[in-house]
Amino acid sequence: MGKELSDKITELFNSGMTHQEIGNIVGKPRRTVMRLCNKLGLKRTKSEAAALKIKSPIDKPEIVDFIKENRHSMSLEEIAVKFGSSISSVQRLCNKHDIELDKEKYREEQSKKMIAAWTDEKKAIASEKSRLLVTGELRQKLSLGTKKLWEQDKYRSVQAIKRSEQSWSISSIQSQLYEMLDDLGVKYYREHDDKPNDSETVIGPYNFDCVVPVSEKVLLIECQGDYWHSISKAVIKDEQKKSYINNNFSNYELKYLWEHEFRCRDRVFETLKYWLGITQVEICDFSFCDVNIVQINTKTANKLLDKYHYLSGCGRGGIIYGAFYNGNLIAVCSFSSLIRQNLPYDRKTSRELSRFCVHPKFQKKNFGSWFISRALKKLPINIKTVISYCDTTFNHDGALYKACNFVEDGEVRPDYWYVDENKWVMHKKTLYSHAMKMGVKETEFAEEYGYERVYGSKKIRYIYLR
Incomplete structure (x- = not known):
């Protein structure tokens, strides 16, 4: 100068x-x-x-x-x-x-x-410079250099903190995944909303939803939203992510869990058990006297229902009771307003037991009937009749309702469900809601994700008089 x-x-x-x-x-x-x-x-x-x-x-x-x-x-x-x-x-x-x-x-x-x-001449010059500069040898050197850099714990930790400070947030299906892994007692690394992501989730230039060390390999789990990950831009990025892992980390295995799979009863939970080599879940030995039953809101109930109930979520909501053990929600019982098929019962004095779910680790003998009986006693005094349905499609025989003094009150004609090639079942309402969310018809969604409409078995209606 x-x-x-x-x-x-x-x-x-x-x-x-x-x-x-x-x-x-x-x-x-x-x-x-x-x-x-x-x-x-x-x-x-x-x-x-x-x-x-x-x-x-x-x-x-x-x-x-x-x-x-x-x-x-x-x-x-x-x-x-x-x-x-x-x-x-x-x-x-x-x-x-x-x-x-x-x-x-x-x-x-x-x-x-x-x-x-930006003339043709300049384009040609730039293209030639790029061809001479970016050779196969250079790409290999850069790949190896990047791999060594990301293998350093300190560098990974710094990058994890930087990326977690960006305006990303974990999705609802990620939250469900983390809670299921907690229920299985598995050690894993994850992304966070309120603090820096675990450094193990940062691999090369990519972030992964969940990293699970399994004996001699490392399991990478990605939760894929049906709409977002069907966009061409996202599809290309997912392929790049997959190629990077396959080409550079032979001991890493990339797995995908799709949003619609979380809507099938037990599907994700059973898939995780298969991937992790878990043959059975150990049932917790607890005393019913240590269980506290209180009325809860929909948001709290959905934390359990979204993971383990085949319809997912509270649906119509209503009066919901939760069973807590050591401060953890282990069971949900929901009494909703009547729908059309329940008439001629009085809507003001009647309720339907629309959701019942017990955490897999707490499915102790007689706990289900014990919980429902106490939830029935807590209902407001103006509720004189409670109706429920036993769906024989899922091998329910009504024994649970009979144990709670429900009486058989007739049958309801069979309804249809959706089943994929692996025989996983999705409720028609769940599939319909998901299709509407993505802006497509019910039949289009079913065809896209390989679901076939099948008719189930009969439903048995049970009634409880207070």
Whole structure:
């Protein structure tokens, strides 16, 4: 850098000009001016730099009047060059003084300028440089270098913290996955909402929803939203992610859990057990006296129902009771308002036992009937009749209701369900809701994900009189 240039930059800097404005005058890019200023020891605090953006040297009455008169005949670039300023400074000045600009005209001018500059000759030169530079050998070196870098625990930890600070959040199906792994007592690494992600979830340039060490291999689990991961952009990224793992980490195995799979009763839970080599879940030995039954809201109930009930969620809601052991929700019983098929029962004094679910680790003998009996006693005194349905499609024989003094009250005609090629069942309402969420028809969703409509067996209606 010559003395004449350094003196000029120093003079302009001290006069209060921004880096962009200095660059326009001396014919240098803004970043080059920034580096030269740093080299000369010319620095500003953040507050000083912000003040310069607010109070620009071109913020003068005569210049403002000139822009008002010529804003349609001259482009922003021409105005900026005339006053030795930057285009952004002119834009800020116009915004400050409510000067309307033809932004579409400016964008069109800039677009034409860029297209004209990017000639066929320049394209050919850039393509040739890229071909000579990015060779197969270079790609291999970069891949090996990146792999070694990401194998360093310190680097992985730093990247995990950086990425967790971004505005990402874990999905509802991720939360269900983590809770199921907790229920299975499995050690795993995960992403978080309220603190930095576990560093083990960062592998190379990618983040993974869940990492589970299993004997001699590492299981990578990705929760795939049906809509988002069907978009072409996301599909390409998923393929790149998969190729990176397959090509660089032979001891890592990538697995996928799809959103619609979480809507099939026990499907994800049983899949996890298969992947992890777990043959059975140990039943917790507990005393019924240590169980606390209280009324809960829908959000709390769904934490259990979304994971382990074949219909998922509370549906129509209503009066919901939860059974807690050591502060953990282990069972849910929901009494909803009657639907049309339950009539002629009085809707004001009747309820339907619409959801009942017990955590797999707490399915102790007689606990189900014990919990329902106590939940029935807690119902408001105006509820005189409780109705429930036993679906024989799922091998339910009504023994649980009989143990709670329910009486058989008739049959309901069979309804249809959806079954995939692996014989996993999805309720028709669940599939319909999911299809509506994705903006497609029920039949289109079923065809896309390989579900076939089949008719189930009869339902038996039971009634309980208080």
